[in-house]
Amino acid sequence: MAVDLRGVTTVLLAGTGSDDDYVCRAFAGPLRATGALLLAPPPQPGRLIAGYRAALDEAARSGPVAVGGISIGAAVAAAWALDHPDRAVAVLAALPPWTGAPGAAPAAQAARHSALLLRRAGLTAATTQLRASSPPWLAEELARSWRAQWPQLPDAMEEAAGYVAPSGADLRGLTAPLGIAAAVDDPIHPLQVGVEWAAAAPRAALRRVTLDQIGADPAMLGAACLAALGDADDR
Structure with a gap:
């Protein structure tokens, strides 16, 4: 290199x-x-x-x-x-x-959707849906980090989605x-x-x-x- x-x-x-x-x-x-x-x-x-x-x-x-x-x-x-x-x-x-x-980039849409779900359903229900829809390794990673960043996590997701x-x-x-x-x-x-x-x-x-x-x-x-x-x- x-x-x-x-x-x-x-x-x-x-x-x-x-x-x-x-x-x-x-x-x-x-x-x-x-x-x-x-x-x-x-x-x-x-x-x-x-x-x-x-x-x-x-x-x-x-x-x-x-x-x-x-x-x-x-x-x-x-x-x-x-x-x-x-x-x-x-x-x-x-x-x-x-x-x-x-715009409509998939990563931005996913962040907006997750923020909305977290606000409406709460961390436990949103994490359950995450486990059902994501590869197991990714679900485990995000379940851990989501828990650590709760309850401000939806704010971070919305901020990122607008960047x-x-x-x-x-x-x-x-x-x-x-x-x-x-x-x-x-x-x-x-x-x-x-x-x-x-x-x-x-x-x-x-x-x-x-x-x-x-x-x-x-x-x-x-x-x-x-x-x-x-x-x-x-x-």
């Missing part, structure tokens, strides 16, 4: 409803192999986006950082890197949710190399979004995974991002 992450603080942000525990399991091992220093700030459901941006700002006070995240975390990190080109040495984007305005991610035009101005991992069979985070991001950014590459792969081993997601980052910097 041409991007040298040895000793570089790498700030990675969780997806909507997920948490820093999952981020660590997805990225700690792969980043350790590069010598990077992982920082995974816990999501603050009462101020999700502002909390993430504050964590990125704080980490960058002592020098340039690598940034990234999963789903909405990836979108926030990419936007921060665009705003701080002198501070972002690389971007790792796992399962990017949409490009530009969320305007970097557009294709924005990503064309990204100076840091961008490594993207997208799942070929994820209906919530379509592969096409990852393809759009990779096509737009000048130094970007995409690696593909499957939901079964990351369900069996979350570190597959982090490894795919880092492999894509190596591809990106070769362009």
Whole structure:
């Protein structure tokens, strides 16, 4: 990998409803192999986006950082890197949710639906429905993190669903190399979004995974991002 992450603080942000525990399991091992220093700030459901941006700002006070995240975390990190080109040495984007305005993007619709269900039915009933409609590994992950972020979780979901991610035009101005991992069979985070991001950014590459792969081993997601980052910097 041409991007040298040895000793570089790498700030990675969780997806909507997920948490820093999952981020660590997805990225700690792969980043350790590069010598990077992982920082995974816990999501603050009462101020999700502002909390993430504050964590990125704080980490960058002592020098340039690598940034990234999963789903909405990836979108926030990419936007921060665009705003701080002198501070972002690389971007790792796992399962990017949409490009530009969320509109009817599946990830935004899912967040809105989950927020409504949580408000109407409560945490226990919503978690029961989650278990019935999701892969077992994903249901277990989200049931755990949802419980920890209750009762502010619906607020966080609605905030995420309204977030305007970097557009294709924005990503064309990204100076840091961008490594993207997208799942070929994820209906919530379509592969096409990852393809759009990779096509737009000048130094970007995409690696593909499957939901079964990351369900069996979350570190597959982090490894795919880092492999894509190596591809990106070769362009």
